[in-house]
Amino acid sequence: MDRNIAAKFIDYQVSCKDCCMANVCLPLGLSAVELDQLMKIIDRQSPMSRGEHLFQIGEPHKSLYAVRSGSIKVYIPTEGGEEQVHRFILPGELLGFDAIEGGKHTCAAVALETTSVCAFPYHRLEKLCHTFQGLDHELHRLFGKEIANEHDLLQLLAKKSAEARLASFLLDLSNRLKKRGFSEREFNLTMSRHDISNHLGLAVETVSRLFARFQNEGLLTVRRRHIQLQNMPEIKELFVNVSPTTSKRRIAPANRKGNIGGSYRLRKVKAAQV
Amino acid sequence: MDRNIAAKFIDYQVSCKDCCMANVCLPLGLSAVELDQLMKIIDRQSPMSRGEHLFQIGEPHKSLYAVRSGSIKVYIPTEGGEEQVHRFILPGELLGFDAIEGGKHTCAAVALETTSVCAFPYHRLEKLCHTFQGLDHELHRLFGKEIANEHDLLQLLAKKSAEARLASFLLDLSNRLKKRGFSEREFNLTMSRHDISNHLGLAVETVSRLFARFQNEGLLTVRRRHIQLQNMPEIKELFVNVSPTTSKRRIAPANRKGNIGGSYRLRKVKAAQV
DNA sequence: AAGCCGCCTTGATCTGGATCAAGAAATCTG
């Protein structure tokens, strides 16, 4: 019986068809034949534990990777021990596009929790592309998606206020989790406040304060890394608002002078001084 | 004689081999046969004049484009008439990757001056990729490059101070111009201060002040849109310095208290109060 | 050459979010 289960487990591991991420992963949109071929080149790695690296900066590029379960932080170590957290990868998402041009990874990837990934050796993938148009097209689409993602993030960092950044981060996460069959309203963050703030180009303290404020405003409930989004429409509102740089409005303009409490005050408080 | 010149001109227009951008454009790294085929699918557009759009947001995706001469601004119009300037395209550079996933352009492209481009109809390009491995590989490389570019910009916007942003912008421009056979030290900006500031996530006034400061510090000479970089090593220094967010140092720390003149003061001034 | 208009610069002031400084909770460790 034990062996049976083990066998089943291994089988489950090996087949894309049975993988619960099949509908969001690379195999999406491939024909049965293409899928069969693709599966043959997949190199399954043994599960990684928290803190273990999938690849380090400068390592030669070998594969594109798909996360099967767990989550990964992609970051760029900078001179002076600092880092820039680039993105977080959820199950069914790919990584490793960064090294295609130069042949070496330009960033590092580390597991945030116990994580398992599928590796697609890149040279074999490219070869396969020449045989199967569908795969090549799919790969191009994924490249495009990668680029579109970066665009969004750019937009965010160039123009949005701190609150819009955090709102956007949470909504994005919520969306991606939903697509993958998880709850869109309730989830656990696998990354630290430090990682989040770094990723959003903010200070940890700011993120912490924003979480507190959002909670006070009834937008969400947060207890350490556990998040429940209570009022998604209103969170979306925050996200739409552009940054102080470009914006005219934000809050009732009439209140602005009165709102001397500073930026960390609740926005919903009726400004007594007005 | 006139016809002769005209004929020569047209010929020059049509052949990648004779195009002065051949060594930085898509054809780079292709075999003669591949190049021949590629040239057959190129759709040459008539030159665009300043302000004319190559594509608008939401338009269906037809082609990848290569700029042959002139320059293009890629931007995302946002609700409320604002825009986010995404990047500037120089001769020999490609654009149009943004629409591959969704089939529609997610941004708009407008000529900053008289500009001519080559269009590679995308479906024909993909088809060609199946015949010629070299082309497919090249395309992948370009995708990768596009992604790497975005990474750099992200890094910049997430972490760098205003002065580092402008320094980086100028150095990047200088580099790209050099690669294309133009002077790396002296050039004319084809974009307005507004475009630059928007691109860098800053206010116009800040960019203006920074130009003034850089000039006072002897780093460069600027007269309206004409730029001469005088001290590139020192500009590179500025760029390396990370933003206030992450950094510890910046200027002699001892001077910080003394430097009450505010951020727009010259950095080289010996702080009298120390 | 005078008047207009769209860029660009410069000065003064304001503010969102960083930084500094303490705790409070979890988590780790022996």
Add this chain to the structure above:
DNA sequence: CAGATTTCTTGATCCAGATCAAGGCGGCTT
């Protein structure tokens, strides 16, 4: 389970860069 560490929160203060407000300088039109 006490102490040590790491992670997170909260408060006070500070400052880089935004915003507001005037000009200045070309270039264009008539």
